Amino acid sequence: MSKNQKSDFKNPNTSIPAWRQLRWNLILFFVLLAVLPVTIAITVILVQASQQATDQVTDQLESIAELKRGQIVRWLEASQGVLTLFLADRNRVDQFVNFVVFSSPEAESVARQTLNNVLGEAVKAQPLFEEFFVYNTKGEILAASNPIQLGKIVTRQPYFSRSLKEPYVQPPYYALGTADLAMFITQPLVDQRKQIVGVLAGRLNLNTLGQIMTDRTGLSNSGETYLVSLESHYLVTPSRFESEGYIPTRAYYSEGINRVLLGEDGAGTYPGYREPPVNVIGAYRWIPQLQVGLLAEVEEAEALAPYTQARNVSAGIALVAVLVAVGIGFYSATRIARPITALTQVATQITNGNLEQRAEIAERNEIGLLATAFNTMTSQLRELIGSLEDRVTARTERLEIVATLGERLSAILKVEELLTEVVNQIKDRFNYYHAHIYLLDDTGQNLVVAEGVGEAGAVMKAKGHSIPLNAPTSLVARAARTGEIVTVDNVRQAEDWLPNPLLPNTYSEMAVPIVLEGQVVGVLDVQQDRVAGLDEADANLLRSLVNQVAVAIRNARLFDEVETALAEAYAAQARYTEQSWEKAKIVTRQGQYHYVQPHAPTLTEAQTQALAAAKVQALQQHRSLTLTPNGNNSEVTAVVSPIILRQVPIGSLQICSSSPDQVWTEDDLEIVEVITQELARVAENLRLFEETRERASYEQTVRQITDKLRAAPDLDTLLETAARELGQRLGVRHTVLELGLKTGPLVANAQNGQGSGSGEVL
Secondary structure: OOHHHHOOOOOOOOOOOHHHOHHHHHHHHHHHHHHHHHHHHHHHHHHHHHHHHHHHHHHHHHHHHHHHHHHHHHHHHHHHHHHHHHOOOHHHHHHHHHHHHHOOHHHHHHHHHHHHHHHHHHHHOOOOEEEEEEEEOOOEEEEEOOHHHOOOEOOOOOOHHHHOOOOEEEEEEEOOOOOOEEEEEEEEEEOOOOOEEEEEEEEEOOHHHHHHHHOOOOOOOOOEEEEEEOOOOOEOOOOOOHHHOOOOOOOOOOHHHHHHOOOOOEEEEEEOOOOOOOEEEEEEEEEOOOOEEEEEEEEHHHHOHHHHHHHHHHHHHHHHHHHHHHHHHHHHHHHHHHHHHHHHHHHHHHHOOOOOOOOOOOOOOHHHHHHHHHHHHHHHHHHHHHHHHHHHHHHHHHHHHHHHHHHHHHOOOOHHHHHHHHHHHHHHHHOOOEEEEEEEOOOOOEEEEEEEOHHHHHHHHHHOOEEEOOOOOOHHHHHHHHOOOEEEOOHHHOOOOOOOOOOOOOOEEEEEEEEEOOEEEEEEEEEEOOOOOOOHHHHHHHHHHHHHHHHHHHHHHHHHHHHHHHHHHHHHHHHHHHHHHHHOOOOHHHHOOOOOOOOOOOOOHHHHHHHHHHHHHHHHHOOOEEEOHHHHOOOOEEEEEEEEEOOEEEEEEEEEEOOOOOOOOHHHHHHHHHHHHHHHHHHHHHHHHHHHHHHHHHHHHHHHHHHHHHOOOOHHHHHHHHHHHHHHHHOOOOEEEEOOOOOOOOHHHOEOOEOOOEEEEO
């Protein structure tokens, strides 16, 4: 290559960051190859170990939760059994019922003391209840193991309303105004009539519940079990971290608490209720009898400590493997990358335009083969660049021609002119042997030559040369049927080629369908006088061109349709104007007015005839005429101007001068033209006004007669009114109206408007 050619190339930036260099990528590859399998194996093992450790802790916590829930349920059942056993003695029940129902003031103190003693003994006999008391349906405590409770009203207690209906276990709650946790079991007192007259209530000893939950059997150092109440999210049993401010009488939230209070049983890892949150592994169980959730939790860090230690050891092993892999990778990568780096430097020189460079690499492996192929490619590149610029220039010229043709075609609005321009430009600009365009006929069954170049095209167009759409031996028909470009490099060897005697030198042919809005409307057929004279570049070029031709055809057809529609509209408007003025009735001076200046001479017969002939000519030509004796040997000096309304002459204006030397200037003629135009417009407005007024009068007449007909009280009056009104409105002397199908003279059957269904007005 010459120095000038070398200067056309830009010197690329050959500086590659270290992280993109082959050597370092190979080092990274060796590291990954050594470390990745180990890392994956260790990761899988650690994940499995973590999952197993988590599952083991979860199973242990679930066992603890189930165990404690069972203890709580048995404690509750035992408490209910104590109350049921206490009331199993019917005499005792009757004693309580009689006291509640029949106690009198005189015997009340003795009976109450007796019952108080019974209740007190019952409390001492078992450890599950702290006190018993009896209240009536009004909520007043009548007897109690603790005398302090006597006389108190329990209607505001949460268990009161339910206790009057059925045996009821009141879930733990914090009494109003105190921080004391309370839980009650109630049993209704029923008389002989099976009616509830009072309630026996027992307040449970919650120390037992606390002992169950604070038992740390099976829990690690950070483990705890606790109960949370559905009401207000308060703790029912003390928190292990109560000394840190986590008191029972405050709301606590965590994923486990929220789920268990929704009635769910389960386990998982989630942030605990402490702040800041500490991840815990927990198991939770819902206890519906107490409306509380039971949770057993342990800190995740403590539970997974063995896993953490194994993970740290594995990380150390992986680090050692990385260091070893780096050493091996560095050596191997340098040995592999050295010839590739040399080849890269040669490629950089070639990129800069020095195509004489060769890669001198002695390795007898794939890299050596690559260097040989690279040298071969460089030689071919030297040959290719020599012809590349010419090919690019030719393609650019073709694209410019297509763009220019598109602009010219878009400006042509006549279909025939458009098609003529297309075929001639295609043949001349692209040096084709022949080009012509087929369009589908109105039936859509035949392709008819619409335009072609040269004598052959003119002959085919004049003869109406056509090809059936279903013709089996036609490239044009095949392109129209399939909607695809059909190209044949040698038509003499094509089975479906239809030879044309007018084009004997055709050897290659391309048929390009013209598609408009998804439908094939025609085919552009181009031919060359040499084998394989049309290639893919021609196909792309002609495809782009026919798309523009399709749009241009649509625009031209639309323009023709618009012109036709406008012509029809103008013709209809002209007919309407002409018919309207023929029907117009101009009364004053029969539509004429003749103004004569005082002392002006009267027109002679010859002058009148000259004006009449000029009037006919002006109306036919739709333009003003000037008559002068000197100019056109006229008998009169005058201006005759047609009065034109919407291209239709509706009258004329004749101006005659008494002086034969009168000169009509451009200003005079312009004044006449403006006046006639304004006269036509105003006359049309007056005609329309008169037409509207007549129509209004007609409508008024019809309405008046109709109103009178509707006011008729009977048929005779109706007929009389109709005949009289029509006669008066139409100005006729004799009007006869008859209803029915009688035959014979009408007047003979009507006497002064009397008779069945007939009337007469004279």
